Amino acid sequence: MTADDPPSAADGAISIIVIPCYNELATIGQLLRAVRTAPGGNKEVIVIDDGSTDGTREALKSALYPLVDNLILHEVNRGKSAALRPGFAAATGDIVIIQDADLEYEPNESAALVAPIPANRADVVFGSRFMGSKPHRSGMLSQSVPARDHPMRSVDGEFI
Numbered sequence: 001m002t003a004d005d006p007p008s009a010a011d012g013a014i015s016i017i018v019i020p021c022y023n024e025l026a027t028i029g030q031l032l033r034a035v036r037t038a039p040g041g042n043k044e045v046i047v048i049d050d051g052s053t054d055g056t057r058e059a060l061k062s063a064l065y066p067l068v069d070n071l072i073l074h075e076v077n078r079g080k081s082a083a084l085r086p087g088f089a090a091a092t093g094d095i096v097i098i099q100d101a102d103l104e105y106e107p108n109e110s111a112a113l114v115a116p117i118p119a120n121r122a123d124v125v126f127g128s129r130f131m132g133s134k135p136h137r138s139g140m141l142s143q144s145v146p147a148r149d150h151p152m153r154s155v156d157g158e159f160i
Helices: 025-037 056-061 080-090 107-114
Strands: 014-021 042-050 070-074 095-098
Touching (some): 014 080, 025 042, 025 107, 042 080, 056 070, 095 107
Parallel strands (some): 014 095, 042 070
């Protein structure tokens, strides 16, 4: 799969990997290769460069471009939440995963993390480096969330 050949719904469930990055030249190539080779089937990789000035943007536009399905470029740094919003808007798949570009989280663990969703055992899952690597249910988040027919509105009033 290349940037010219993104996955489609006909191929089965698609995981969208949204990667916000800012000045991550030292890790972005390793991360993208790890995401592409991680288990989990069909993936669409969306990278949002949030105004990098260290060469990250240039690497994404050239050598790393074949590893990215959708590259979104911000001219100035606006912060992580501003980087995530257009990534969410561009997502076309079934499951959205946020993967930080600094390798804080291991891409190989994403498939296990989201496994309860396609198995209809969860509507949403959250990863935590503090809670261990095995799935567990939180009493605080045990209620299903109804599907929405309209976009979500963020605190600042923008649609996401």
